[in-house]
Amino acid sequence: MTALKKFISGDDAVAEAVRLVSPDVIAAYPITPQTVVVERLSEMVEDGSLKSEFMHVESEHSALSACIGASAIGARTFTATSSQGLLYMAECLPYASGGRFPIVMMNGNRSVALPWSIYGDHRDSLSQLDSGWIQIYVEDAQESLDMTIQSFAIAEHQDILTPVMINLDGFLLTHTYELVTIPEKDIVDSWLKPLENKLAMDFDNPKNMAFSSQPSDNTEFKYQQHIAVENSREKIIEIEKSFAKVFGRSYGGLAEGYLYEDADFIIITLGSVTGTCRSVIRDLRSEGVKAGLIKIRFMRPFPVKEIIEYTKNAKAIAVLDRDISFGYEGAVFTNVNSALSRNNNISLKMNYIAGLGGRDISKDSIREIFKELKEGLIKKPSKTVKFLNLNVETDDNINEEKDNIPQHKSEGVLLWS
Amino acid sequence: MNRPPVTKYIKPKHIKDYPVGPSFRAGYLTSDNSGWRTVRPIIDQDLCIGCQQCYLCCPEGVIYPKEGKVDIDYDFCKGCGICGKICNHKAIQFIKENK
Amino acid sequence: MVRLALKVLGERTITVVPAGCMSAVGFIYPQLCFSNNAIISTFPGTASMLSGIAAAVKAKGHKDVHVLGIAGDGGTADIGLQALSGAIDRGDKIIYICYDNEAYMNTGIQKSSLTPFGAKTTTTPAGENIRGTLTSKKNMFEIVAAHDIAYAATASIGYVQDFINKVYKASLVEGPSYIHVFAPCPTGWGIKTDETFEIAKEVVDSGLWYLAEYENGEFFLNKNPKEFTPVENYLRKQNRFKHLHDEDIEQIINARDSKWERMRRQWNNK
Known part of the structure; x- marks a missing residue:
């Protein structure tokens, strides 16, 4: 060939x-x-x-x-x-x-x-x-x-x-x-x-398609x-x-795990920024930081099993979202969090909103994310959703209300099952 | 008449019995629509000259040529009255539907 | 009308009908009333779906297939106009029939751009201050013709044979064709169902609609009456025009006359 x-x-x-x-x-x-x-x-x-x-x-x-x-x-x-x-x-x-x-x-x-x-x-x-x-x-x-x-x-x-x-x-x-x-x-x-679609129209057995259906x-x-x-x-x-x-080429199914097995800190990505993250992770590994990566390749169907599996040893994760659902968080984070609601070992889950409208996501800012994950394990950050590389100063009280929801005192007790 | 026959619809018991996606056999009729009718057209075969204007104009396609004249499929006639107005020979009269 | 068109075009016709009253009545699982291959399109997508089918018919090498779209006045002249323009521009072999009942009937008689001046609809109510629709009917036939389409025609269900002939003519065209059929809606117009044909005939006889064709770059009048039947008779039969004053009717007659003056001057007789 x-x-x-x-x-x-x-x-x-x-x-x-x-x-x-x-x-x-x-x-x-x-x-x-x-x-x-x-x-x-x-x-x-x-x-x-x-x-x-x-x-x-x-x-x-x-x-x-x-x-x-x-x-x-x-x-x-x-x-x-x-x-x-x-x-x-x-x-x-x-x-x-x-x-x-x-x-x-x-x-x-x-x-x-x-x-x-x-x-x-x-x-x-x-x-x-x-x-x-x-x-x-x-x-x-x-x-x-x-x-x-x-x-x-x-x-x-x-x-x-x-x-x-x-x-x-x-x-x-x-x-x-x-x-x-x-x-x-x-x-x-x-x-x-070749495509042989059994649903398609056929002159010998005509079809009525795209019809209505009742409740x-x-x-x-x-x-x-x-x-x-x-x-x-x-x-x-x-x-x-x-x-x-x-x-002779494959990419890891619905989601690729990269250096995830022993990783304490995992960044979760979509698309081309993955390449930058890989390079940062290799650098961090050489410095002794146990960093890893999950590259989501399919948003639908969502790789639930893969995400649970690849994060099973993680202490902290960061989801990098080139998206924001105003008034909440990035869509990837929402999906990841929903998958991880079945796995409660992770102490810190952060959502970084980055790269909107073509803003560059630099290696430095990814290093910064890993640094924050590490620090966040010691002192929980005030916010879960953070805009990466905002060019201006802000009044940082926007997320306070949502993130400071009072915790149930009876920790560990299941209120709902 | 080439109207497909009315087939009794049996509601699927298993999800696999549903058509995949909204795509199904063409011309699948599960009920007639004579229930819409309040008046019933009657053809006077003596007055009918077989010009077939009513066959041409019937919006429901329920009038069909038969032995040089026409007949009506009452299962699908809605009783709109158009045929009666179209007929130049007064060969179609309407009677009240008794139900 | 649909039935007649399909009788002319035959079993190897693929029909596209947008979401509307025709699909709402005849296309609800499990009752499916088209015997040929048929599909509902999105409301704006009749013409684009038609031309997609036409392209696939070509790519797949199917022979002797007609691709027929049947959409209402709103689906054609309003929301579907862009897609129709694109399909005609591409020269795809499609037949597009617009059945014009002069308002959005499926949703309950709202004004479209083909609602004529004066007509009362649920979004152009007739009251003390405004007497129904203030705009005049969009000239779809000439808009379509301006694309230099292979074949376009107007028709009325009041003149059935003329309509059948035009569908047949459209079927022979190697390219797009368009037929604009005047088709009264008893509910929307406030007439009895058995008056549908008479009204559809009278609109032509009174000169408020016309039977014409466009082919080889020229317009032809199929029917050029020496005298029109009274416009007032046509309007007064319909509840949607009941509120009109004499001066409104005068205005309608004047618009008719200037349109006919132009058509007679510029178009050929057939």
């Missing part, structure tokens, strides 16, 4: 993956920082190396609506968007998942207006966590390519039949160049089976959808193993 190596960006890597997969229909509307994907795909259609129907849709809503239509008659479909575009197509997101349409979408993570910003954070995709899509977050361009290919296998698995959103950090990943191994098309073709049946349809995503965990892992066998 002579796989090609190319020095390309994350956007390019996604486009290369789409070429290898060759969907029947691509419908996408350009938006920074996803634009390069649609440009490359258009060039590939033009030069004949990609045999897809490329639809020049007039909006993101139409992009996903068109993909749903195409998917309804059994076509393999791909779209790509970002930020405002993702929100503009929001009506179609639960439509696609509720209809069990196995669409794959790349999302270039970008801040959501207002204020306007073309730079990255996760507030676009995390706001759509409940839309019923499987959500993948990747760390580098190679993982972007590999996971785009795997996304089709996941979405189209007949027991899953759920759309997949693959998230790349805007600019940090979409526009950063790396050396990427591009597999041969023949091998991808033999690994990824007497609605819950059952939703339960079915929930079970499909819940049960997708094992299949996602199987798909990754089978991919690794053929292509």
Whole structure:
């Protein structure tokens, strides 16, 4: 096998993956920082190396609506968007998942207006966590390519039949160049089976699709959808193993644990900032600090077991959120905390809100997080949710009320079970 | 008439008996809608000349050609009265529905 | 209307219907009333879903397939206009039928941009200060034609054969086609159900609606009456126009006359 190596960006890597997969229909509307994907795909259609129907849709809503239509008659479909575009197509997101349409979408993570910003954070995709899509977050361009290919296998698995959103950090990943191994098309073709969707329209056995259901049946349809995503965990892992066998690369399933076994302090991340954290952790390890990392790769289905397992020896954890749910905390932290409510050994759980609207997350600030975790074990910090690298002084009483909720005196007694 | 037959709907007992996602056999009728009707059209076969205007205009598609003339599927007729107005030969009269 | 269109187009037709009264009545599990392949789209998404299907039909190499969308006036002229414009622009082989009952009927008779001047709806009530709808009906047919679409037509369910012919014509077009059908809603307009056809015929005969086509870059009038039937008769039959004063009706007649003056001057007769 002579796989090609190319020095390309994350956007390019996604486009290369789409070429290898060759969907029947691509419908996408350009938006920074996803634009390069649609440009490359258009060039590939033009030069004949990609045999897809490329639809020049007039909006993101139409992009996903068109993909749903195409998917309804059994076509393999791909779209790509970002930020405002993702929100503009929001009506179609639960439509696609509720209809069990196995669409794959790349999302270039970008801040959501207002204020306007073309730079990255996760507030676009995390706001759509409940839309019923499987959500993948990747760390580098190679993982972007590999996971785009795997996304089709996941979405189209007949027991899953759920759309997949693959998230790349805007600019940090979409526009950063790396050396990427591009597999041969023949091998991808033999690994990824053609889509045969039993739900799709058929001229011999016509279907009525996307119908209404009464209160007497609605819950059952939703339960079915929930079970499909819940049960997708094992299949996602199987798909990754089978991919690794053929292509020689794997990324650790739903969440990757890095130097976590003996770690006292664990940082939990999504996406490209993971790379920076790895480097800090290696430095800290050489200094004798037992630091570790969990990289969440799938926000849905959520890696509950993995997070409990990887934190079982941790004393303190920090969740790095490029998101904030105003009036509470970051969405990743909420999810992690919910998983860890089943594991009470961790003394300190902190939430760092960082990298909003493209603000850099430096190695120094990550070191600072680990330092605070260590100190926090001795003296509990006044706040659980902290904005990292605020450039100004603030009146620091904002969180006091929530964090100083009176403790029950009867500690250790279960009030609820 | 090519209307699919009415099939009695049996509510699924197991979640696996539900269609996966909202996708199901086309033209699956589980009930008629004659209950909407307050008046019933009656075709006077002597006056009907078989022009089929009523067949063309019936919004429910319940009037169908039969032996050169027309007949009505009363299971799905809602009694809207359009056929009676359309007919130039006064061949369709309405009587009150007794239920 | 739907039934007739599908009779013309045949079994290998994929129908898209947006969320609305048609899908609310005929598309509730387990009762599913379309015998052909059919799907409900989002409210703004009729045309985009149609063109996605058309693209997939092409990609999958299906032959002799018609892709038919049927949406109301609100779904077409308001919330779905952008997607419709995009689909026509792309030149996808789709047939789009707008059934125009001149208001949002499924939600209970609210004004759309195709509600005519003077009509009373639940969001344009007729009272002492405002007498119903103040705006005039958006000119969808010419908006669509301005895309230089392959085929567009207006029709009325009062002229059934004309409608059938136009659906057939649309089916032969290699590209997008659009038919705007005038379709009264008894509940919304305050008429008896059996008057539907008469009203749909009278609107054409009184000149408040017209039967026309657009093809090869030109407009054609299918029906050019020498004399119109009285507008007042048409309006007075409907509860939604009951409140109108004589001067309002005068205004409606003037608008009709200037529209016809322009159509007769610029369009061809057929």
